[in-house]
Amino acid sequence: MQVHFLSLPQLFGGSKLYYLAIGDEDMSEDVQLSAELDKIALVENKQNEDKLSSYEPLLKDDQNNITFRQYNKESDLSSIMNLIDKDLSEPYSIYTYRYFIYNWPKLCLLAINEHEKCVGTIVCKMEAQSPNVQSGYIAMLAVEENHRRLGIGSRLVKLAIGLMIQDGCDEIVLETEVTNKAALALYEQLGFCRDKRLLRYYLNGRDAFRLKLWLTPRMSNGFL
Incomplete structure (x- = not known):
C-alpha cells in the first residue's frame, strides 16, 4: 500500500x-x-x-498623519514582515511571525501613514511565566527610516505596555544589541532596566542586553 x-x-x-x-x-x-x-x-x-477588523484605532497622530492600530487582517502580516526584515539584523522565518501574530494579534501593533502604508510596528506576546506572574515580551520593534524621529517607536512601545497592563501584566522583557544605542536609550527612557548581558546572543555573534520593566511592586522587590 x-x-x-x-x-x-x-x-x-x-x-x-x-x-x-x-x-x-x-x-x-x-x-x-x-x-x-x-x-x-x-x-x-x-x-x-x-x-x-472591528477594533478601533488605538491612537491618531494628526500632526504626522499616522494612525496606530492593532493587527486586523491577513495583509498586515506581509507589511510587518517587510518592515522588520528590512530594519532588523536578526532574520526571522514566517513561522516566527505567525507564532506571535496569530496567538497575540492584540499585541501586534502597526503605525499606518496617510497612504495606508505600514511605517512602524511592534510585535509582542504575554503569557504566564509562573502561576503568579504574567510576563510580557517585546519581540520586534521597527520604524521605517524616513519616518524616524517622529516618536513612532516610543508610541508603539507605550501602547503595547498599556495593553499588557490592562491584561494584568507584571513585567515586560526584551533583548536588544549592546551596540544599539538608540534602542537602549528609548527603552531606558520608558523605565526599562538592564537585567543581564547575553554573550553572543545573536546569529551575527553580537551580545545582547536583556531589559526588564517591572510593573508591579512584588516584581520590583524580586518576589516571584
Whole structure:
C-alpha cells in the first residue's frame, strides 16, 4: 500500500502543519475530508478577521498623519514582515511571525501613514511565566527610516505596555544589541532596566542586553 500525506494548513492555528497518512483505497474519502476541513478553516479565519477588523484605532497622530492600530487582517502580516526584515539584523522565518501574530494579534501593533502604508510596528506576546506572574515580551520593534524621529517607536512601545497592563501584566522583557544605542536609550527612557548581558546572543555573534520593566511592586522587590 502506498502512503500519501495530506497537509491540513491553518486548521489548528495557522502556524502548525498536521498530516494525515492514508492509503490508496481511502484516498477519495480523505481528499473530501481535507477539502471540508479547509473550508471550515477558511470560514474560521474569515470570522476571526472580521472580529479583529472591528477594533478601533488605538491612537491618531494628526500632526504626522499616522494612525496606530492593532493587527486586523491577513495583509498586515506581509507589511510587518517587510518592515522588520528590512530594519532588523536578526532574520526571522514566517513561522516566527505567525507564532506571535496569530496567538497575540492584540499585541501586534502597526503605525499606518496617510497612504495606508505600514511605517512602524511592534510585535509582542504575554503569557504566564509562573502561576503568579504574567510576563510580557517585546519581540520586534521597527520604524521605517524616513519616518524616524517622529516618536513612532516610543508610541508603539507605550501602547503595547498599556495593553499588557490592562491584561494584568507584571513585567515586560526584551533583548536588544549592546551596540544599539538608540534602542537602549528609548527603552531606558520608558523605565526599562538592564537585567543581564547575553554573550553572543545573536546569529551575527553580537551580545545582547536583556531589559526588564517591572510593573508591579512584588516584581520590583524580586518576589516571584
